[in-house]
Amino acid sequence: MKIIICISNVPDTTTKVKFVDNNSAFDTTGVQWIINPWDELALTRALELKEDANNPVSSVTVVTVGLKTSEPTLRKALAIGADDAIRVDFQPGDAYSVATQLAEVLKNNPYDIILNGIESSDYNGSSVGGMLAELLDMSSISAVSGIKLQGEEIKVTRDIDGGKEEISITAPFVGIVQKGIAKEPRIAAMRGIMMAKKKPITVVEPVAVDSLTEIAGFELPQSKAACKIIDADNVKELVELLRDEAKAI
Amino acid sequence: MSVLVYTENWDGRFKKLSNELVSYGSKLAEMLNTSTTVLSIGKVDEAELKSLGKYGADKIITVTDEKLATLDNRAYTAVIAQVVEKEKSGIVLLSNNNTGKAIAPRLSVKLKAGIASGITAVPEKTSPFTAAKKVFSGKAFAKFVIKTDIKILTLAQNSYEIVEKTGQAAIESFSPSVSNDLIRTKVINVEKQTGKVLLTDAEIVVSGGRGMKSPDNWGKIEELADLLGGATACSRPVSDEGWRPHEEHTGQTGKIIAPNLYIAFGISGAIQHLAGVSSSKFIVAVNTDKDAPIFEAADYGIVGDALQVLPKFVDAVKELKSL
Numbered sequence: 066m067k068i069i070i071c072i073s074n075v076p077d078t079t080t081k082v083k084f085v086d087n088n089s090a091f092d093t094t095g096v097q098w099i100i101n102p103w104d105e106l107a108l109t110r111a112l113e114l115k116e117d118a119n120n121p122v123s124s125v126t127v128v129t130v131g132l133k134t135s136e137p138t139l140r141k142a143l144a145i146g147a148d149d150a151i152r153v154d155f156q157p158g159d160a161y162s163v164a165t166q167l168a169e170v171l172k173n174n175p176y177d178i179i180l181n182g183i184e185s186s187d188y189n190g191s192s193v194g195g196m197l198a199e200l201l202d203m204s205s206i207s208a209v210s211g212i213k214l215q216g217e218e219i220k221v222t223r224d225i226d227g228g229k230e231e232i233s234i235t236a237p238f239v240g241i242v243q244k245g246i247a248k249e250p251r252i253a254a255m256r257g258i259m260m261a262k263k264k265p266i267t268v269v270e271p272v273a274v275d276s277l278t279e280i281a282g283f284e285l286p287q288s289k290a291a292c293k294i295i296d297a298d299n300v301k302e303l304v305e306l307l308r309d310e311a312k313a314i
Numbered sequence: 315m316s317v318l319v320y321t322e323n324w325d326g327r328f329k330k331l332s333n334e335l336v337s338y339g340s341k342l343a344e345m346l347n348t349s350t351t352v353l354s355i356g357k358v359d360e361a362e363l364k365s366l367g368k369y370g371a372d373k374i375i376t377v378t379d380e381k382l383a384t385l386d387n388r389a390y391t392a393v394i395a396q397v398v399e400k401e402k403s404g405i406v407l408l409s410n411n412n413t414g415k416a417i418a419p420r421l422s423v424k425l426k427a428g429i430a431s432g433i434t435a436v437p438e439k440t441s442p443f444t445a446a447k448k449v450f451s452g453k454a455f456a457k458f459v460i461k462t463d464i465k466i467l468t469l470a471q472n473s474y475e476i477v478e479k480t481g482q483a484a485i486e487s488f489s490p491s492v493s494n495d496l497i498r499t500k501v502i503n504v505e506k507q508t509g510k511v512l513l514t515d516a517e518i519v520v521s522g523g524r525g526m527k528s529p530d531n532w533g534k535i536e537e538l539a540d541l542l543g544g545a546t547a548c549s550r551p552v553s554d555e556g557w558r559p560h561e562e563h564t565g566q567t568g569k570i571i572a573p574n575l576y577i578a579f580g581i582s583g584a585i586q587h588l589a590g591v592s593s594s595k596f597i598v599a600v601n602t603d604k605d606a607p608i609f610e611a612a613d614y615g616i617v618g619d620a621l622q623v624l625p626k627f628v629d630a631v632k633e634l635k636s637l
Contacts, residue, residue, distance in 0.1 A: 076450070078451070078566055078567070078585070078586045079584075079585055079586070080450075081585075082450045082453040082454050084454070102566075102567045103567065159428070160419070160422075160429070161422065161423070161428070161429075164419075164423070183415065184415075186450070186451050186566060186567070187449065187450055188449050188450075188456070189431070189432060189447075189448065189449055189450075189451060190419075190429070190431050190432075191410070191415040191419070191431055191432070191468075192418070192419040192422065192429055192431060193419070194419070195387065195415070195416060195417070195418070195419030195420045195422075195423075196419040196420065196422060196423045198387070198388070198420060199388075199391065199419070199420040199421075199422075199423035199424055200423055202388075203388075204386070204387070204388050204498040204499055205387045205388065205416070205420065206387070206416075206499060207387060207412060207415055207416035208412040208415070208416065210560070220502075223412075224412060224561065225412065225504075225506075226324060226411070226412070226512055226514070226515075227506055227507050227508070227510065227512050228504065228505050228506035228507055229504075229505045230384070230501050230503065230504050230505075231501070231502050231503035231504075232499050232500065232501050232502065233499075233500045233502050234498055234499050234500070235498070238498070238499075241415075241416070244553075244560045244563060244567060244568055245560040245561075248554075249554060276428075276461070277422070277426070277427070277428030277429070277460065277461060277462050278428040278429065278430065278458055278459060278460050278461060279458075279459050279461065280456045280457060280458060280459070281444060281457040281458075281459050282456070282457050283449070283454050283455065283456050283457075284446070284454065284455045284456075284457075285453075285454050285455075286452075286453075286454070286455065286592070289610070289611065289613075290613075292599070292609045292610070292612045292613060292614065292615045293613065293614050293615070294609075294615050294616070294617060295614060295615070295616050296616070297616050297617060297618030297619075297622070297623060300616065300623055300626035300627050300629075300630050301626075301630040301633070303598070303614055303616060303627070303630075304627065304630040304631055304634055305630075305634070306614060307575065307596070307598065307614070308634060311575070311596045311613070311614075313518070313574055313575040313595070313596050314518065314542055314575065314631070314634075
């Protein structure tokens with residue numbers, strides 16, 4: 066069984082977001098790039114599945130769509146433990162253009178379990194995983210917070226409003242994962258970092274694709290009015306303000 | 315060129331988010347001078363279906379195929395696409411909840427329709443179709459232009475005011491073609507908590523962070539949430555430590571919420587946490603550090619120990635509610 070994780074290269078979650086060129090483009094100056102947090106959790110779970118000798122997992126691959134500048138993020142995934150990596154040499158446009166590039170790779174290279182994070186922390190579209198599944202005409206399960214293998218059967222936990230469902234499926238399928246899939250992302254050890262340097266990154270030429278959407282510009286949210294501070298000995302006053310001024314309780 | 319709204323049901327009932335969707339869809343239809351059709355999949359009785367007319371649905375299409383009893387994303391996508399074709403819909407609107415996130419992108423490919431997800435307001439322009447949505451986890455807005463004929467939108471929960479109207483909705487049933495080999499998922503077990511207010515639905519959310527010191531101190535958080543008819547939440551370190559379940563984690567990588575009132579006890583307000591709660595109408599912060607970033611996002615604050623303030627807060631609410 067082969068697992069592949071689609072990885073997005075995103076600004077570190079602590080980045081102070083700024084724009085340039087009259088608010089038409091994200092300012093990448095000084096930005097640290099990381100593996101999208103949900104993708105990192107998916108990778109962690111995939112490695113756990115592979116390490117359990119009861120599971121028939123033969124390899125864990127990562128793939129990203131991006132220019133050469135995204136390779137450090139792939140190296141990080143290799144250092145964490147992925148066996149190999151694929152990069153489609155394409156400047157990401159909208160979600161559809163990214164999903165189309167991924168679909169091309171996966172049509173030529175079948176995998177059994179295809180994992181995506183439920184969203185990326187830059188454009189928050191929650192789109193690529195579902196689009197990829199439809200492009201491949203494959204089943205997908207979204208909001209996945211658990212995956213277990215039992216021989217050929219895959220048991221997937223999906224979060225629903227106020228609960229969870231357990232779903233049975235067989236390969237191939239697309240899993241779109243959220244928090245809970247793994248406890249914490251794995252951190253690369255020195256040995257992993259050294260080994261990652263020798264692991265292969267296959268670079269794939271992109272296909273031609275038109276975006277379905279574009280971004281006409283960005284805006285920063287308006288800053289908020291100052292916080293009204295109430296004395297710690299006068300909690301009742303706060304509760305009264307919430308009732309009478311905010312009318313919120 | 316109608317507007318098609320898809321809403322799921324919860325054990326045969328709609329909820330506030332359904333009414334928000336229909337209100338928003340009806341507003342779009344008004345802007346585009348067309349009608350609003352709602353699609354419901356699953357067993358919902360007639361009175362409940364008709365209730366959506368109050369929010370501006372002109373027509374309700376109901377699909378009750380047994381094969382669709384559980385959510386299979388591939389099958390649901392095929393069914394919605396059939397309805398879009400039949401109704402010649404120009405816009406398809408879904409919620410940006412888990413179900414909408416599961417279906418909308420598939421539908422986007424199936425219909426070759428561009429998607430703007432998690433929008434919070436009506437489009438700025440309908441030609442070219444331009445809708446603002448939050449990006450960088452709420453740190454900025456982007457104006458998304460959809461270039462295709464059919465457009466897909468997903469609406470963020472608790473972001474659009476419900477508007478009541480006087481209209482009546484006509485109900486029509488539809489039998490889609492659903493081939494058996496489309497459905498490869500099988501739900502084998504369901505676990506549901508009943509009687510609890512859901513975090514994503516809640517008008518009031520009471521949340522705790524590391525300043526709560528120990529999971530043993532959560533009783534008062536729960537008591538306050540119960541008193542206010544709200545839900546409980548927590549910061550990331552708290553869920554990472556296993557003090558609270560991951561479903562309660564609110565923030566950039568957890569749940570993004572937009573309640574009317576968010577009360578944070580012992581949360582310093584890391585940028586990732588604020589990304590998940592900044593859409594709340596009112597934020598109250600209780601923290602020992604007066605320079606904590608949470609106070610920049612908050613409307614009301616107390617500089618003090620959460621463990622000292624929380625019991626007083628509970629007592630004051632009881633007193634005001636004369637309990």
